[in-house]
Amino acid sequence: MNGLRDKAAIAGIGETAYSRNSGVTYQALLLQAAVRAIEDAGLTAKEIDAIIPPCFGAPADTFAVNLGIPDLRYAATLRIGGAAAVASLQTAAMTISSGVAKNVLCVTGWNGYSGARIKGMGSIWDATITMMPIMREFEHPFGFFIPVQWFAMMARRHMYEYGTTSVQLGAVAVAMRKHAILNDNAIMKKPITIEDHAKSRMMADPLRLLDCCLESDGAAAVVVSSAERAKDMRHRPAYIMGVGEGYPESPDYLAARPSLTETGIKKAAPKAFAMAGISPSDVDVAEIYDCFTWNVICQIEDIGFCKKGEGGPFVEGGRIELGGELPVNTHGGLLSQAHVLGMNHIVEAVKQLRGTAGKAQVKDAEIALVSGFGDIGDGSAAILRR
Amino acid sequence: MNGLRDKAAIAGIGETAYSRNSGVTYQALLLQAAVRAIEDAGLTAKEIDAIIPPCFGAPADTFAVNLGIPDLRYAATLRIGGAAAVASLQTAAMTISSGVAKNVLCVTGWNGYSGARIKGMGSIWDATITMMPIMREFEHPFGFFIPVQWFAMMARRHMYEYGTTSVQLGAVAVAMRKHAILNDNAIMKKPITIEDHAKSRMMADPLRLLDCCLESDGAAAVVVSSAERAKDMRHRPAYIMGVGEGYPESPDYLAARPSLTETGIKKAAPKAFAMAGISPSDVDVAEIYDCFTWNVICQIEDIGFCKKGEGGPFVEGGRIELGGELPVNTHGGLLSQAHVLGMNHIVEAVKQLRGTAGKAQVKDAEIALVSGFGDIGDGSAAILRR
Numbered sequence: 101m102n103g104l105r106d107k108a109a110i111a112g113i114g115e116t117a118y119s120r121n122s123g124v125t126y127q128a129l130l131l132q133a134a135v136r137a138i139e140d141a142g143l144t145a146k147e148i149d150a151i152i153p154p155c156f157g158a159p160a161d162t163f164a165v166n167l168g169i170p171d172l173r174y175a176a177t178l179r180i181g182g183a184a185a186v187a188s189l190q191t192a193a194m195t196i197s198s199g200v201a202k203n204v205l206c207v208t209g210w211n212g213y214s215g216a217r218i219k220g221m222g223s224i225w226d227a228t229i230t231m232m233p234i235m236r237e238f239e240h241p242f243g244f245f246i247p248v249q250w251f252a253m254m255a256r257r258h259m260y261e262y263g264t265t266s267v268q269l270g271a272v273a274v275a276m277r278k279h280a281i282l283n284d285n286a287i288m289k290k291p292i293t294i295e296d297h298a299k300s301r302m303m304a305d306p307l308r309l310l311d312c313c314l315e316s317d318g319a320a321a322v323v324v325s326s327a328e329r330a331k332d333m334r335h336r337p338a339y340i341m342g343v344g345e346g347y348p349e350s351p352d353y354l355a356a357r358p359s360l361t362e363t364g365i366k367k368a369a370p371k372a373f374a375m376a377g378i379s380p381s382d383v384d385v386a387e388i389y390d391c392f393t394w395n396v397i398c399q400i401e402d403i404g405f406c407k408k409g410e411g412g413p414f415v416e417g418g419r420i421e422l423g424g425e426l427p428v429n430t431h432g433g434l435l436s437q438a439h440v441l442g443m444n445h446i447v448e449a450v451k452q453l454r455g456t457a458g459k460a461q462v463k464d465a466e467i468a469l470v471s472g473f474g475d476i477g478d479g480s481a482a483i484l485r486r
Numbered sequence: 487m488n489g490l491r492d493k494a495a496i497a498g499i500g501e502t503a504y505s506r507n508s509g510v511t512y513q514a515l516l517l518q519a520a521v522r523a524i525e526d527a528g529l530t531a532k533e534i535d536a537i538i539p540p541c542f543g544a545p546a547d548t549f550a551v552n553l554g555i556p557d558l559r560y561a562a563t564l565r566i567g568g569a570a571a572v573a574s575l576q577t578a579a580m581t582i583s584s585g586v587a588k589n590v591l592c593v594t595g596w597n598g599y600s601g602a603r604i605k606g607m608g609s610i611w612d613a614t615i616t617m618m619p620i621m622r623e624f625e626h627p628f629g630f631f632i633p634v635q636w637f638a639m640m641a642r643r644h645m646y647e648y649g650t651t652s653v654q655l656g657a658v659a660v661a662m663r664k665h666a667i668l669n670d671n672a673i674m675k676k677p678i679t680i681e682d683h684a685k686s687r688m689m690a691d692p693l694r695l696l697d698c699c700l701e702s703d704g705a706a707a708v709v710v711s712s713a714e715r716a717k718d719m720r721h722r723p724a725y726i727m728g729v730g731e732g733y734p735e736s737p738d739y740l741a742a743r744p745s746l747t748e749t750g751i752k753k754a755a756p757k758a759f760a761m762a763g764i765s766p767s768d769v770d771v772a773e774i775y776d777c778f779t780w781n782v783i784c785q786i787e788d789i790g791f792c793k794k795g796e797g798g799p800f801v802e803g804g805r806i807e808l809g810g811e812l813p814v815n816t817h818g819g820l821l822s823q824a825h826v827l828g829m830n831h832i833v834e835a836v837k838q839l840r841g842t843a844g845k846a847q848v849k850d851a852e853i854a855l856v857s858g859f860g861d862i863g864d865g866s867a868a869i870l871r872r
Contacts, residue, residue, distance in 0.1 A: 103585040159565045161862060164733050171753055172733040176562035176577055179545045190586065191562055198580045199489040347550050347558040367557055476547060 105375050108193040109330035109337035110484065111203075112141025112323035113447045118287050118438030122211060122317035129209045130158055131166050133319035133443075138167075141323040142334035143203055148323070150174035150201035152188040154208040155181055155441065163205065173201045182389050183345070183364060184208065185442040186472035186480035190343040192324035202325060208443045209319025247391065247475065248312055252304035255394035257360040259306060262409035264397060266306055268416060270297030272393035273310045273435060275421045280432025282422075282459035287316055288436040311393040313434035320443035322450065338450040338484045341378070341467070344371025348477030357477065363395070364479025365471050366402035372469075372481040373404070380404040383483070384465040385452050386426055387445035389473035390433040396420070399471055400428075403481065422460060430460040442472050446482070453486035491761050494579040495716035495723035496870065497589075498527025498709035499833045504673050504824030508597060508703035515595045516544055517552050519705035519829075524553075527709040528720035529589055534709070536560035536587035538574040540594040541567055541827065549591065559587045568775050569731070569750060570594065571829040572858035572866035576729040578710035588711060594829045595705025633777065633861065634698055638690035641780035643746040645692060648795035650783060652692055654802060656683030658779035659696045659821060661807045666818025668808075668845035673702055674822040697779040699820035706829035708836065724836040724870045727764070727853070730757025734863030743863065749781070750865025751857050752788035758855075758867040759790075766790040769869070770851040771838050772812055773831035775859035776819040782806070785857055786814075789867065808846060816846040828858050832868070839872035 114136025116122070116129050138145055145167035151160040153175065160175030174195050178184040185208050192204035235244070244250070258264045274294055280286035292310060300309040330337035346367025349358055373379060380403060388403075390396045397411035405426060406414045414420075420428035431437045431448035438444060449468035451457040457465075465486070472480035500522025502508070502515050524531055531553035537546040539561065546561030560581050564570040571594050578590035621630075630636075644650045660680055666672035678696060686695040716723035732753025735744055759765060766789060774789075776782045783797035791812055792800045800806075806814035817823045817834035824830060835854035837843040843851075851872070858866035 103583075161733060161864075165735065169733075170735065172731075173757065174576070174731060175564070175566070175733065177565050178561070179563050180561070190560070194580045194584045194586060197489075198583050200576065200580060345558075345560060347547060347555075347561065349551065349556065371559065478547075 104190070104193045104197055104343065105341055105377070106327055106339050107197040108324050109327045109339045110322045110446070110450050111325040111330040111333045111335070111337055112137040112143065113450045114138070114140055115285060115320045115444065115447055116209070116318045118285055118316055118318040118440070120287065120316060126209065126211045127158060127162060129211060129317060129319040130154065130207055131163070133209060133321040134163060134167065134205055134207045137205065137207070137321035137323045140334065141203070141325065143323065145169055148203050148205045150192070150195045150204040152191055152204060152206040153177055155179055155184040163207065180478035180480070181474035181476070182391060182442050183472035183474035183478040183480040185446060186470050186482050187345045189324065189340050189446070189482045190345060193340050193343065196324065196326050202329065204324040205321060206324060207319065207321035208441045210440050211317040212315035212439055248307050249304045250475070251392045251394055252307045254360045254398070255306050255392070258394060258398060261361055262412065264412035266298065267294060268397065268412035269311050269393040270294045271415045272390070272396045272420070273297050275415070276390060276429050276433045276435040278421055279430050279460055280436030283432050283437055286432040286437040287314055288432065307392060307394070313391045314439045316438040318438045318440045320440050320447050322443070322446055336454050336486060338453045338486060340482060341485050342372035342374070342376030342483040344368040344375065344481055346479040361398060363398055363402050363473060364477045365399045365473065365481060366479070368479040369403045369481040372483050376483040378467065378483065382467055383426070383469045384467050385430060385449070385462045386428050386469045387430070387449045388428055388471045389442045389445065390429055390435050391473065393435065395473055396428060399473065403469065403471065422462065427462050430457060430462060445470050449484050453484055490576070490579045490583055490729065491727055491763070492713055492725050493583040494710050495713045495725045496708045496832070496836050497711040497716040497719045497721070497723055498523040498529065499836045500524070500526055501671060501706045501830065501833055502595070502704045504671055504702055504704040504826070506673065506702060512595065512597045513544060513548060515597060515703060515705035516540065516593055517549070519595060519707040520549060520553065520591055520593045523591065523593070523707035523709045526720065527589070527711065529709065531555060534589050534591045536578070536581045536590040538577055538590065538592040539563055541565055541570040549593065566864035566866070567860035567862070568777060568828050569858035569860035569864040569866040571827055571832060572856050572868050573731045575710065575726050575832070575868045576731060579726050579729065582710065582712050588715065590710045591707060592710060593705065593707035594827045596826050597703045598701035598825055634693050635690045636861070637778045637780055638693045640746045640784070641692055641778070644780060644784060647747055648798065650798035652684065653680060654783065654798035655697050655779040656680045657801045658776070658782045658806070659683050661801070662776065662815050662819045662821040664807055665816050665846055666822030669818050669823060672818040672823040673700055674818065693778060693780070699777045700825045702824040702826070704824045704826045706826050706833050708829070708832055722840050722872060724839045724872060726868060727871050728758040728760070728762025728869040730754040730761065730867055732865040747784060749784055749788050750860060750863045751785045751867055752865065754865040755789045755867040758869050762869040764853065764869065768853055769812070769855045770853050771816060771835070771848045772814050772855045773816070773835045774814055774857045775828045775831065776815055776821050777859065779821065781859055782814060785859065789855065789857065808848065813848050816843060816848060831856050835870050839870055
């Protein structure tokens with residue numbers, strides 16, 4: 101039914117070093133990741149003819165001008181926050197399958213630690229995120245300001261409805277950290293235990309410090325080309341088998357939302373699986389958007405790796421660690437590698453499928469799932485195969 | 487070569503009343519136009535499964551939530567200002583041809599007169615337009631602030647290089663006004679002459695008041711469906727034969743630009759014509775983005791209706807008026823109908839191809855060209871056929 105299956109493939113990947121203080125601008129980070137992805141694909145910048153720039157700031161022109169692209173044929177921005185990186189694979193595949201362009205650069209990044217701190221982002225957020233005016237008028241007056249507060253409500257509700265525990269949230273944090281320790285380009289390298297999680301500072305009940313992702317500096321990029329062309333490029337292609345997007349019914353977090361414990365991924369994942377023609381049990385490794393520990397549990401359910409409400413028990417006992425039934429975020433994720441809006445999850449999925457994931461390699465990984473998660477309930481999912 | 491030709495068609499069109507004071511919000515205008523376009527297509531809002539929202543503000547969620555779309559499958563924002571509306575037809579055609587969605591809502595609008603005045607837009611522009619930080623640092627200190635100043639430099643250069651005259655600019659203003667007078671939904675209804683133009687207040691030499699488009703309130707929308715489905719819908723489809731986008735080499739207006747007298751349309755139009763397999767002489771009616779009179783002259787050249795430098799003489803003698811060789815902006819354009827970022831040009835092209843353009847109908851119009859023009863040198867072109 102859907103014409104996009106296996107039409108396009110990720111041919112190049114690139115990342116900056118991830119850090120807490122890059123000392124360079126947001127644009128410099130983005131361009132560095134872009135240049136590395138283009139080089140990794142064995143292309144020159146002039147061969148890039150379409151760009152999916154980040155959700156925030158830095159339109160396509162920024163890349164065209166600085167990379168020296170004389171005749172860009174296509175650009176589009178996906179304004180769905182953390183769901184945008186994975187969703188960009190769908191737009192890239194559309195661009196290629198329709199013949200509009202041949203090599204699509206998808207890039208995103210953040211200088212969340214040294215640069216664009218949340219507190220200074222009012223004007224950008226207003227312009228790009230639907231719910232911001234709503235939040236400013238109805239939620240900020242009550243002190244409800246920042247993501248950890250929003251997700252605390254969802255996590256608490258999940259606990260109430262399904263008996264999810266803080267120890268289960270901790271299991272996610274511990275697993276991501278174990279994986280980050282294996283990764284030379286991860287920020288958090290100190291081992292943590294379930295006890296460390298339980299003792300970490302409470303940020304917004306029930307979420308503790310170790311339930312929260314990093315704010316960091318960095319950028320990541322991929323180059324998507326046609327499946328046919330990718331075969332002849334530098335590395336083994338990661339084919340885009342399936343991809344889907346999901347949008348919320350309400351632009352508000354809480355008030356008008358049908359459920360606090362279902363995410364946009366619940367709409368996105370079935371589209372991706374239908375396109376790919378496989379089921380969750382076929383997935384060898386999953387890179388799941390992990391802005392908070394709770395999100396991993398909720399998405400594991402909504403993707404269909406287990407039944408609704410069983411995500412808490414699912415993440416225990418090492419099941420989502422390397423060697424477990426479903427290795428999750430083998431790079432360390434947003435929780436322990438770096439926060440670059442999920443593009444690092446795609447890069448890691450490609451490494452797994454190429455067999456170049458180093459100490460975190462899942463043996464013979466053939467199929468990887470990558471998810472994206474936008475703050476207002478947007479979701480995206482892509483299924484990649486080697 | 488290109489798979490998009492005739493794959494999709496505009497099946498529905500919708501416009502608000504255009505005015506100087508709608509008394510309603512930007513969102514209300516957008517939603518009204520959207521509802522009308524959906525109804526015109528004979529669809530219900532639930533059948534819309536993809537949205538290309540405006541370049542500024544109002545992400546897809548705004549429409550999904552307010553129209554009650556339960557499961558949106560795709561959305562993308564095209565951040566190329568006045569080039570976005572026409573470019574949205576390409577993304578819509580890609581979405582449909584790849585099977586991602588069936589009915590795509592493309593919508594844009596403005597409450598430029600009563601609401602978002604240029605002077606208050608600093609933060610939105612910074613977030614969405616590349617060149618704004620450059621302008622703020624290097625141009626604003628010298629008093630170089632607003633579009634009429636930017637385009638004055640381009641018009642002056644065109645005069646210098648090609649001998650274009652103010653009388654020729656005036657001929658564009660007069661033609662647009664003549665067409666607006668035939669249009670019940672146009673703001674400017676008072677006839678003007680070349681002398682009126684010559685006597686109108688100088689805004690930024692050489693551009694006078696009557697060289698400038700309106701700031702107005704309004705919104706327009708189209709629904710794009712597959713060519714196959716559109717055949718069975720309420721109105722005669724306007725098939726998307728060809729479409730293309732063009733991006734600038736520099737994000738700055740002046741300093742780093744290779745030429746002040748060539749526009750993004752010079753890159754966009756050849757792509758659209760190549761896809762359509764026709765040439766400029768096949769076009770029966772052209773709706774050309776006319777933020778200033780000069781832009782029409784320059785785009786007529788860059789599209790290929792005449793040679794470079796001959797746009798001035800081309801617009802004289804009634805050639806771009808109804809009954810002339812190439813009727814341009816039969817609705818009155820941004821200059822005399824309303825400024826809704828060019829979506830009104832698409833709506834008018836569809837009316838011409840349906841044969842419902844009323845007093846402004848071009849007899850037996852079979853092929854229409856629509857152009858878009860982004861401030862930083864972006865361009866877009868679409869060729870529609872009945």
